[in-house]
Amino acid sequence: MRLWLKDSERRPDPAPVRTDDRKAILVGITLWLLALIGFLLFLRPLMESGNRWWLWSCVTGIGLGLVGLIYTHTRRT
Numbered sequence: 001m002r003l004w005l006k007d008s009e010r011r012p013d014p015a016p017v018r019t020d021d022r023k024a025i026l027v028g029i030t031l032w033l034l035a036l037i038g039f040l041l042f043l044r045p046l047m048e049s050g051n052r053w054w055l056w057s058c059v060t061g062i063g064l065g066l067v068g069l070i071y072t073h074t075r076r077t
Contacts (some may be wrong), residue, residue, distance in 0.1 A: 021072045025065055030062035 036058035041044055046054060 025069050029062055029065035032058050
């Protein structure tokens, strides 16, 4: 087995596969939204235990998902 090939010996690179990344991002946003709703249902125990940052983690996940959704939409066109 050789670790280095000359350019003349290499096979051509395969064509990139077209994927729809927006579906995966939408699933992630939906899961973050469901987690946020679940935490909001138990807001009082969450605040009493000092785990308010869990709410902000969900909000951040939703926000980053929306940024990723916008990015993949603009990259697709």
